[in-house]
Amino acid sequence: MSLIYLIPLLPFIGFVVNGFSFPNISKQLAAIIGTIPPLVAFVLSIQLFINFEGTTQILHLADWIKLGDLQIPFDLQIDALSIMMLLVITGVGTLIHIYSIGYMSHDQGFGKFFAFLNLFIFFMLILVLGANFTVLFIGWEGVGLCSYLLIGFWNQKNSYGNAARKAFIMNRIGDLGFLVGIFLLIQNFGSTDYTTIFSSIQQGHVPDNLGLIAFCLFVGAMGKSAQIPLFTWLPDAMAGPTPVSALIHAATMVTAGIYMVIRANVIFELSPDVLHFVGWIGLSTALLGAIIGLFQNDIKKVLAYSTVSQLGYMFMGLGASAYSASFFHVMTHAFFKALLFLGAGSVIHAMSDEQDIRKMGGLKSKIPITYLTFLLGTLAISGIPPFSGFFSKDEILAHLYHHDLLMWSLAILGSACTSFYMFRVFILTFWGEFRGTEKQASHLHESPWSMTIPLIILAVLSVAGGLINLPHFAGGNEFLAHWLAPLLPSTEPLGEVSFLSLEMGAPLVAAFVPPMLAIFIFSSKKLIPSEDGQIQGIQQLIYQKFYINELYDLIIVRPVNFFSVFFGQVIDYLVIDLFVEGIGKIVQYASTEFRRIQTGNVGYYVFMMVISIAIILFMGLKSWIL
Amino acid sequence: MTAIIALSLFGISNLFWGFWFPRKVLQILTLLFLAIGIGLTAMDWNHELLWFGNMFRTTNTSINFSLIIQLAAFLVVALSRGFGADDEHTHPAEYYAILLFSVVGAILMVSFDHMIMLFVGLEILSVAMYVLTGSDKRNLKSNEAALKYFLMGAFATGILLFGITLVYGATKSFYISNLANIIAATAPESMPSFLYIGVLLMLIGLLFKVSAAPFHFWTPDVYDGAPTIFTMFMSTVVKTAGFAALYHILSGVFGGIYSTWVLTIYFISMLTLIIGNVTAAYQLSVKRMLAYSSISHAGYMLMTVSAMQSSSTSTVLYYSLSYTLATVAAFAVLILVSEYQTGRKEKPEDYSSFEGLAKNNPGLAFCFTISLLSLAGIPMTAGFWGKFFIFSDSFNRNIIYPVILAILMSAVGIYYYFKGIIAIYFKNGDIEKIEVPILFKIALWFCTIATLVLGVYPNIVKSLF
């Protein structure tokens, strides 16, 4: 049992050791110190998974905050959901650690990087293991911190630093909502423990403002999982090293929002309006991400928008109460998106840090393993059967079909965009002629084993990941759904569908047709996206991400900056201080005036005295005698 | 009482010693006389007695006031090393004699039980002060101050006398104790109306002496023009005696018709506070600032007087003492610095002359700071408790707005007192080490330490009163 503590503790130890010994130890040692903890944690997680008996365990670690009647302990909760998350985090995490050994080998901040990665794993594990919302919040903010540190890892560059800050601040906006949610929970339930809150709700104690609670929690999720309107940080976050993009901004951290909603499904289930809202936010985000992704030329940016869009899908699923389907997509997405990012990293590595797909092309023979694995990833994300993405996405779509036809059809549209832009990237990168410089050409090389092995493993998982929750019609037994069932509201089975029905057919069309189109445009006609200056019209609008960043800049950043200066210079100094110092000025003025009555002339003095006496006598006599 | 006789005799004898002894010896002698005076006064403690045909009464309160007055005089004498440096025209023996006489006058003013004693005491004190003010004979400022003081003082005496006469006319008595009884025994309606005029005129005459606005006009000019050592004497001894007399009259005689004069005193105290503090804020000369500050302190003390609480006596005493100690120290440093700066600076008494004092004279700077802090009423100094007792008495009478005004005005006070502190600590200047005579040093440190001790443990004195 005590081994469970080791799961989060090990990465923390890794962080401490690497963090304190940096930069004094060798890279090899740092790599070992950094990689072993998640690996061991993964092994322990597997053991936990195997031995899991289906009952929720709560491990009391320590008291944390005790405030009168309110107790917030450091409790860890082991149940079906957290075990699955553990597996994803430690598993994908380990692979990305291994990948980083190769990817970061030339970097000066090698040890530091591993320290941060380990810290991230630690916080992510706290996030999923926490037995109450407050401990979850520790992880929630902690991963935000790591995200900040890692996006700004190459901190000499100011634009990276800005991206890092943007990520942290946008997350903080969501966190405020989350915090409010926690306060509301405390108000209503006097506790933040999952078990207390959920059992209380299930026993019929449903507070009036449960919808508000759900909404506030979801605001937190919007920040963390990059949903409209808090999504713009995620594409910018690609400034960080690619393994970071893979681990934090694709596979794990950004799915924390989905994890949280699933965790709190008891609350959301009783707030249908909020759930509806979640679905539509998810849909809008999915579509927006997919559309913007269509015209991006930076390989990581495309993947980033794709992530935004996929996260949107997951929320759509949640909106339709398809918790297990969404979670299924979280897992498969972790595999294929991590794969794609790592593949992209490998490409970038090969191309000597070039990220623009217009300057790539024809890489398939030069870096075959990357090519092959990237292909598998692309197929998976496009939802082509029998790859994992097909099953998970299809399950969400199937639920949507029964939930809301409009949402479903828009989702299909988004799905079509996804497969189009993924194939666009894929073709432009690997097929056709090489369009880079000669210097880059001479450097082209396949990545070292430490990078390719994780690619291969992830490729296998992307292909076979669907097995976890293989639906009945494909001969599976929906393992994941059954595994999570005790934690989720009971849903009616969707029933059998035929491949020829609209419900099944449309996604397939959306998966197959756009790639053809992409092949036609970019391979057969050899079209290459035009240079930045030549894009016009709606294409420009999309390429510039609908100017949302600029809009935010205009309506939020600039006013705040303006008010900062305005308050500081104008209000403080001209208004408040004017008043404060005005009092002093008045005294000074009075002082200079008062001294004039002291003229120095005796006659005048006596005159003043006589006048005063007269006044005093007059006043006195008036009040006493008259 | 014996102190009065002794001090008068000493004063006369001083005039003779002046033929034989140099200034140093005279100074020591005078200190000795004052010490004897203090001793004799203290011996009367707890003996309430009437003297001179019941015209003079010693009570513990009057003894306390007498002690404060003599202490102040003692300090002034200890600090009086020059009287205008070595000059054949100065006559130290006369000055010391006059000082002793004026102390006698002051003691009469605090212990009178008959209007004649009040008048005589007041005139002894005033006439002595006219002389001392003009003692720097070839200094036009001193001349001018003397004439102003003299003319206005005589005028005020006239007013006071007219007031006394009217009160006498209304009550047929000059005795304080009788007056109180007569006023208490007679119904207000049957009083002749000129009693009230008399009361007011008497008050005005005394308010002039304590320099309450709008009868303060002489104060800044006279304080400014007089030699600093006598300014020190005026702002401590004369003021304390004036207050004692005023308080004695008000509490002893007119307590029965409290409501008739209290509003007047309120307004006068508020006006005094405003004029004193606000005008002081402008001053460039420390001496003039201290003059206005003494006006403002009159305003605070008037508040207690108008509150008329059982504790007011001790408050007035405590305040007088703390004010005396701080003022003496401030003037003492002013004397040293202005003497040092004479010839070096155009205006040796300005704030600018103090700049950089702390660098080479930390002791002087410290004493000056403490005295200013005490005047400003900052905790740890005697002035703080003085203000505390005053506000506390006033609140007990439910006097709220004057207290709030006083609070605001003491904030203004902090402004100009700290200007001095800023000058000595935080401005750059080049004042070398100033030689301080030993007596001077003792007196200065006595004031400073007493201010601090009273600030930390006011009970030492407060329990006596």
Next chain:
Amino acid sequence: MQSIPDIIRTIPLAHYILLSSALFCIGILGVLTRRNAIIVFMAIELMLNAVNLLLAAFSSYYSDPSGQIFVFFIMAVAAAEVAVGLAIIVMIYRNIQSIDIGILNKLKN
């Protein structure tokens, strides 16, 4: 033969008071209007005399000698005051060859 108090009482008290007040006010007016220090000083003496007169009147009216004793004190003290005052005026005259109080306003503000 009537006693002096009786003679004095033949005139009502108010008249004494009014007379003295008038004298007193004349003195005040003199102080206010004149610029020569000596004349100002004389005006002040006039005020004191108004007081003396009134005191004497009261004293006689009430047959109480203390008021008249007070008058003696006032006269004596006034004499002393005159001595000092004239000395001051002489001192000033030596310095500025003038006894105009309007000139003396070096000390102000």
Next chain:
Amino acid sequence: MNLLFILFFPLLIGAYLLIAKPKHAFIISLSATILEAIATGFMLYKINETLLPITFIQDWIPEVGIQFSLKADGISGILIGLCALLLPFIIGSTSNTEKANHAQYQGLMLLMQSAMMGAFLAKDAFLFYFFFEASLLPIYFLASKFGGENKSAITFKFLLYTIFGSLFLFIGLIFVYLRTPGATHSADIETLYLTARNLSAESQGYLFMAFFIAFAIKMPIFPFHTWQPDTYTTSPSQGTMLLSGIMLKMGTYGVIRLIIPMFPLGIAIWGNTAIVLSIIGVIYGSIIAIQQKDAKRLLAYSSFAHVGLISAGMLTQSFDGIQGALYQMLSHGINVIGLFFVIEIIERRTKSRELAQLGGITQSSYALTVCFIILSLGSVALPLTNGFIGEFILLKSIFDYSLIFGVIAGITIILGAVYTLRLIQKTMFGNVSRITTEFSKLTLEEKMVLIPLSIFVLLGGIFPNAILHFSEESVTQITQLLK
């Protein structure tokens, strides 16, 4: 006796330093503060064991019922703990500078400590006021004598402004004191509680204003804050540390100790306004901090914002609010001292605090960056730092008071991140600038100050219960008075 030692020991040493001007002032004052810290720690340990307050009562001015009485309970314990804990670090932060052996400088700091200890320990209201005012003088001299640009005018404004405010407290205290029962009145704080609570709502309202203005200026609360950024910026670093780390807590302490138990009806009238002002301060200060060009000024505004939150929390009068305020006072003290020290370290090496001129320090000093980030995280209230516990509890209390207020006050966690991260970015990250190229590593002495402070930040975030438990009993007593 221990109480007397804690109160007077720094005073004695400080006076010795000021008068005798010994050569090794640094060693003397450092060891004195460490000894003080040990003594305080020992006493707090005893209080924590029994949860009973330690008192010392001695007649002071018996005629008017004013006592020299001291009391260390859970609330004052936290503040004297803070004061005793921070002084060694503040003194330590002068090491290797010309100020280290400047006897006056060190002496003034010790006097300051004594006065602050006195204010926190006082059981008699006038004793409190006495120290409350007295503490101004050393800091005024410190800032005025050793400060930077335009120090004279700025510190003078600070002095006048704060004294002006506390004069209202003074008359307010007298007013209540005169209404205490008995022939001689009493100024014992607990007697004042009972007296003031029975006053009419109208007088309580006025008294609340009088008291609050004094404390609001001290903290400061919007719109009484305009002295603060200038004073913090111009004071020498140690002065700023004293001001922001401990002295402003006298204001917050005053609210908890005096206003809340004394004027329940007054708070009923004005409390809402005061909370609104505090929250305006939170947002206003944070927004101004965003565009500051001077690092010290930025921190000054950040401190202003943090204090606004503390004030809003405690004015809710709830158990949570007061507990949170106490906790946050402690956290804020630690964080802000560390942050100001980092700025001072940068200024020592580069002679500049201009954000535009700095950058890239992490490349030469990794340790400084780590400490700075940890301290900053404490300041932006990241979980597992002390700042989080404080802000969490405070925000919760404000939120329980009013949902809207809670949300608006909560914006601080966003804005706090905005300006703090900007500060980190402009100093530690980015390109090396002309003046940061030869940025030397931290010296051992600097590490000795920064690293423990950073550790406190984390310890405070992980084990808050020790402190929450310590003050619980006393805070409960106060909140029970309110029922």
